[in-house]
Every structure is written in C-alpha cells, then in structure tokens.
Amino acid sequence: MKKFNYHLVKDIKEAKKLSSPNSTFLAGGMTTIPSMKLGLGTYKDIIDIKGIKKLSGIKVSGKILKIGATTKHVEVANSKEVKKSIPSLAALAEGIGDPQVRNKGTIGGSIANNDPAADYPSACIALNASINTSNNRKIDSENFFRGLFETALKKGEIIESIEFEIPLKSNYQKFPNPASRYAIVGVYVSKYKSGTNVAVTGAKSCVYNDKDLSKALSNNFSSSAIDKVKISSSGMSSDIHASGNYRANMVKVFAKKAVEAC
Ligand SMILES: Cc1cc2nc3c(=O)[nH]c(=O)nc-3n(C[C@H](O)[C@H](O)[C@H](O)COP(=O)(O)OP(=O)(O)OC[C@H]3O[C@@H](n4cnc5c(N)ncnc54)[C@H](O)[C@@H]3O)c2cc1C
Missing domain, CATH: 3.30.390.50 (CO dehydrogenase flavoprotein, C-terminal domain)
Known part of the structure; x- marks a missing residue:
C-alpha cells in the first residue's frame, strides 16, 4: 500500500474542503481498502466521513423511509423501522456479504460504488429512491446509476441520505x-x-x-x-x-x- 494522509472529519464542510482529484471518501472501507491493497486505487488523501453525525440514522415519516449514508448494513438489517416499513430491505441488508462486511459496510458506500452485482442499487430503483447529496441535489435513482461503477455523483459530492418510497x-x-x-x-x-x-x-x-x-x-x-x-x-x-x-x-x-x- 502506498503512503497517504488520513483525515477523520467532523462535518461535510471539512470533508468537501479536503476533497481533491487525488482524494477519496472512506465510509466502511469494504471496497476502498481492498482496492488500495491490490494497488487498484491510489490516493493522497483519505477522508473518513464516518464521524459525521448528520450522515447516519434511520427515520420513517409518512410514506418515506430515510436512511443516512453511513448507516451500516447490520443497522439496516436489524432496524425495527426498516423491518416494519420495508421488510424486504432489511432482508436484503441481512444477505450482504458476511458479518464483517455487514458490520463495516455502509449503504452510501455501496450506492456510490455502484458495483454491477451489488444489492442496494436494485432496492433504490425498485423502491423509487431519491439520493440526497451535499450539493443540495435530490437525484432519482433512475438517473443516479449511470453504468459500470459509474454514478451521477460529481467529484467531491457526498451522499447524505437515501429516501425510499414505502411500497404496498x-x-x-x-x-x-x-x-x-x-x-x-x-x-x-x-x-x-x-x-x-x-x-x-x-x-x-x-x-x-x-x-x-x-x-x-x-x-x-x-x-x-x-x-x-x-x-x-x-x-x-x-x-x-x-x-x-x-x-x-x-x-x-x-x-x-x-x-x-x-
Ligand atoms: C468480501 C465482501 C463481500 C461483499 N458482498 C457483498 C454483497 O453480497 N452484496 C453487496 O451489495 N455488496 C457486497 N460487498 C460490498 C459491501 O457492501 C461494501 O460495503 C460496499 O461496496 C462499499 O461500502 P463501504 O461503506 O465499505 O464503502 P467504502 O469502501 O468506504 O467506499 C466505497 C466508495 O464509495 C465512496 N463513498 C463512500 N461513502 C460515500 C458517500 N456517503 N458519498 C459519496 N461517496 C461515498 C468512496 O469514496 C469509495 O469510492 C462485499 C464486500 C466484500 C469485501
């Protein structure tokens, strides 16, 4: 692994300020760290966003289930709110990887990465999800997932939360x-x-x-x-x-x- 600077940031403003063409955000690290170890990703600055309080949590209001970007798969799988409002989403989270992946990996990281075989992107499309970002954008999932590992996110743009429409x-x-x-x-x-x-x-x-x-x-x-x-x-x-x-x-x-x- 090459040398890099590690930054644990407290808010989105600080994260955006540190962002550059040679940086990456770190959430669960379940994709970023293996790709760095394999030499597929090399960064000058690693910006750890897990400490940003605003980015985590699960809330139901009316017909919308809102999940913060740094919410871990295990939290989605075990959440009473998710199990009650969209049980299939809790089951999807329970079926991701292994316990280590579920205890570290996040919903925002999965969606930002857009692996062609990842589970959450299908939930976003099926559940009419909107992706809220730090650029004050609310992106429909149909427009968010653009191609192989490609999304509508701009450099330095952070996913803040995902809003799912609760189905019948x-x-x-x-x-x-x-x-x-x-x-x-x-x-x-x-x-x-x-x-x-x-x-x-x-x-x-x-x-x-x-x-x-x-x-x-x-x-x-x-x-x-x-x-x-x-x-x-x-x-x-x-x-x-x-x-x-x-x-x-x-x-x-x-x-x-x-x-x-x-
Ligand atoms: C062994 C193994 C098995 C797995 N099995 C499955 C599986 O069965 N199903 C499945 O769906 N996935 C699986 N995964 C992937 C796993 O779900 C990861 O959690 C996910 O791909 C990345 O999430 P992360 O939080 O670890 O992101 P990280 O690795 O921290 O980041 C991934 C990318 O997303 C960016 N990013 C992270 N958070 C944000 C944000 N809020 N805003 C903008 N950009 C952001 C980072 O900059 C980076 O480019 C597996 C992974 C491993 C290692």
Missing part, C-alpha cells in the same frame, strides 16, 4: 455468489398503487429497471403474468459463474419467486 408489497430474491454473496442475479419487485417496479442487479454491467416485467406486473400482479415476458440475453454478463443465457433465465425465475413471496 415488495420482495428481493437473489442467487448469491457462494464466495462473496454478491448477486449473480438479484431481482427486486415492489408494488405501488401506481404500478410495479422490477429492478435487476448482477445481470448486466449496471442495475436496471426491467420495463417489460414492470409493465406486465403493473397490469396483473401475479407470477403467471411473467410467463409471457421474453427476457433477452443481449447485454447480459457472461463469466465463469453464469452465461448470459443462464442469467436471462434467472431474471425470470427470480421475478416469479419475488412476486410469489410478496
């Missing part, structure tokens, strides 16, 4: 990689009065809303409605874990399972 029903199903538990394919279904969202992670280079599945389930919320939908393998990832065709098939299988479990 929802469920998340994934086929976890047996080693890391990242999703080989994960499908998040959520039903609202206005329609149903089906978000898919792990299958392509970036999380996406499967419009055909969403439309079919918005018209008829039953697993049989999915039978008629064709899932193309075009653009699906193909690797040692699963071929594109296998992933396409899993999207359909897991969408049906999620609807049946709602």
